[in-house]
Amino acid sequence: xxxxxxxxxxxxxxxxxxxxxxxxxxxxxxxxxxxxxxxxxxxxxxxxxxxxxxxxxxxxxxxxxxxxxxxxxxxxxxxxxxxxxxxxxxxxxxxxxxxxxxxxxxxxxxxxxxxxxxxxxxxxxxxxxxxxxxxxxxxxxxxxxxxxxxxxxxxxxxxxxxxxxxxxxxxxxxxxxxxxxxxxxxxxxxxxxxxxxxxxxxxxxxxxxxxxxxxxxxxxxxxxxxxxxxxxxxxxxxxxxxxxxxxxxxxxxxxxxxxxxxxxxxxxxxxxxxxxxxxxxxxxxxxxxxxxxxxxxxxxxxxxxxxxxxxxxxxxxxxxxxxxxxxxxxxxxxx
Ligand code: FO1
Numbered sequence: 001x002x003x004x005x006x007x008x009x010x011x012x013x014x015x016x017x018x019x020x021x022x023x024x025x026x027x028x029x030x031x032x033x034x035x036x037x038x039x040x041x042x043x044x045x046x047x048x049x050x051x052x053x054x055x056x057x058x059x060x061x062x063x064x065x066x067x068x069x070x071x072x073x074x075x076x077x078x079x080x081x082x083x084x085x086x087x088x089x090x091x092x093x094x095x096x097x098x099x100x101x102x103x104x105x106x107x108x109x110x111x112x113x114x115x116x117x118x119x120x121x122x123x124x125x126x127x128x129x130x131x132x133x134x135x136x137x138x139x140x141x142x143x144x145x146x147x148x149x150x151x152x153x154x155x156x157x158x159x160x161x162x163x164x165x166x167x168x169x170x171x172x173x174x175x176x177x178x179x180x181x182x183x184x185x186x187x188x189x190x191x192x193x194x195x196x197x198x199x200x201x202x203x204x205x206x207x208x209x210x211x212x213x214x215x216x217x218x219x220x221x222x223x224x225x226x227x228x229x230x231x232x233x234x235x236x237x238x239x240x241x242x243x244x245x246x247x248x249x250x251x252x253x254x255x256x257x258x259x260x261x262x263x264x265x266x267x268x269x270x271x272x273x274x275x276x277x278x279x280x281x282x283x284x285x286x287x288x289x290x291x292x293x294x295x296x297x298x299x300x301x302x303x304x305x306x307x308x309x310x311x312x313x314x315x316x317x318x319x320x321x322x323x324x325x326x327x328x329x330x331x332x333x334x335x
Contacts, residue, residue, distance in 0.1 A: 004032030005208035005330060009044045009239075010142075012213060013220020014051070014063040015080040016246060016254060016316075018070035020213035021045065023322020025071065025141055027330075030323070043142040044203040046230075048215070049127065050147075050154035050188055050223030053171045055104050056094060058114035059121060062171070063220065064131055064146060065113060072138025080254075083109040103176040128197045145199050147224045152194040154219050156263075157184040170219060179256040183263035186219060188226050196229050204233040209333055212243035212286065214253060214314065217273050218260035225285070234285050241286050242333035243277055244325060245270035248292040248314055270295040271302055279306030288333045290314060290325070308332070 008028075010021060021043075028039035048063040062081060069075040069083060076082045086107035095102045106114075113134060120130040126149040135144055154170040158181040167187055173179055188194075204210060215221050225231045234241055247270050252258050258268040266272050270291040278284020288308040291298055296311035303309050310332050316322040 004028055004039070004041050005334060006040070007042045007044070007207040008209045008211060008330075009046065009203045009207040010211045010213055011046045011048075011215070011221055011224050012063065012067055013048045013215030013223075014066035017045075017063070017213045017215040017220065018067045018075070019080075019316045020211075020215075020244065020322060020326070021067065021071055021142065023316065023319055023324075024211070024213075024326040026319050027323040027326040031327075038141060044199075044207070045140075045142045045144045046147055046200055046203060046224055047131075047144055048147060048220045048223050050152060050219060050226075051170055051174075052151070052153060053104075053169055055101060055171075056099070056106060058106075058111070058118045060104075060106075060110075060114050061117065061127070061131075061146070064144060065110070067142075067144055068131075068135055068138045068140050071140030071142060072135075074138060082107045086110065101172070101176070104171065105175070126197070128199070143199075143203075145203065146197050147200060147230065148194040148227050149197045150190060150194040152191040152223075152227065153189050154223055155187045155189055156181075157187060158182070159184060174256070179259040183259060185263055186222075186260070188223060191226050192228070194227050196227055196233075200227075201229060201233045204230070204239075205237050207237070207239045209330060210234060210237060210239050210241040211329055211333075212241070212277065214244045214246035214316070216252075216255055216257045216260055217246060217276060218257065218264060218266075222260075231285065235280060235283065240288065240333040241280060242288040242290065242329050243274070243286045244290045244329060245273055245292065245295070245314060247273055249294040253315065269298070271298040274302045274307055274309070275305055277307075281306040288329075290329055290332065 028041045051062045155167040156173040159165040274289045292314035299309045
């Protein structure tokens with residue numbers, strides 16, 4: 001029986017991070033039950049808002065919504081984003097008017113979330129307050145904090161014959177171009193003015209464990225770490241910091257992390273991502289790193305860099321497999 005920490009903080013992007021959180025909560029409900037089907041462990045999620053975008057007059061926060069819907073059991077299982085049983089009538093009508101961006105999958109049920117968020121932001125509420133209000137309905141079982149209340153959007157530097165070199169919004173690169181346009185780099189517009197949202201630095205310092213789940217290390221975890229103050233907090237927290245590799249057997253488990261890593265000249269391997277985060281004993285971000293059993297040969301190399309490493313099954317095939325990963329992460333980081 002692994003000892004359950006009283007407080008855990010998780011930095012999360014969208015689909016990968018949300019899937020990990022389902023397993024983490026299942027594990028904590030088992031080893032540290034609160035008697036009402038929940039857990040006594042306080043889990044705080046710092047969500048990436050670099051993917052956020054204004055479309056058709058509403059503010060969309062893909063990673064916050066993916067965590068909220070996934071943990072609130074409203075997520076589309078087929079897509080991994082947006083709502084179960086979704087329709088796209090509003091999207092189709094907008095397209096019928098020839099209004100761009102026609103490539104963005106704005107769902108009718110999802111639209112309610114964006115309308116409430118947009119109205120609330122425009123009447124002066126912060127993204128933190130709006131996210132808490134939306135979570136009242138979804139009851140995700142975690143405290144979901146945006147990484148920042150200020151707008152800091154990930155844009156991708158691309159170059160094409162016809163349009164030359166330019167920066168496009170991450171969502172356009174991801175959805176419209178399926179990350180097929182080679183990314184020459186990533187720019188977070190507005191990041192210099194961004195501050196950690198209230199509670200974010202406290203959640204990193206006043207906790208028993210910090211987890212970097214298998215989210216995209218560049219545009220999800222990487223975006224969170226670019227908010228001034230957050231990387232420093234991770235480097236200096238007294239809590240152990242453990243990461244789980246998003247790359248298994250030299251390929252991303254899901255998504256297009258390889259396209260992102262290549263843009264930064266980082267190899268698509270579990271080792272390269274670990275070294276990219278770096279050992280906290282050498283001024284980096286992690287103390288411990290979990291790789292998949294397929295990458296067991298990389299354990300020694302990563303340990304040489306000062307990062308304690310263990311090879312375990314890392315495929316989040318179902319809740320039980322993910323819960324086992326979470327249990328290992330807690331056990332390894334706190335042992
Ligand atoms: N991903 C897609 O591949 N196609 C879409 O049309 C799309 C729409 C969308 C709408 C709301 C939302 O919260 C997420 C959406 N996503 C879509 C996923 C999103 O682009 C990614 O999940 C994140 O930005 C990357 O983690």
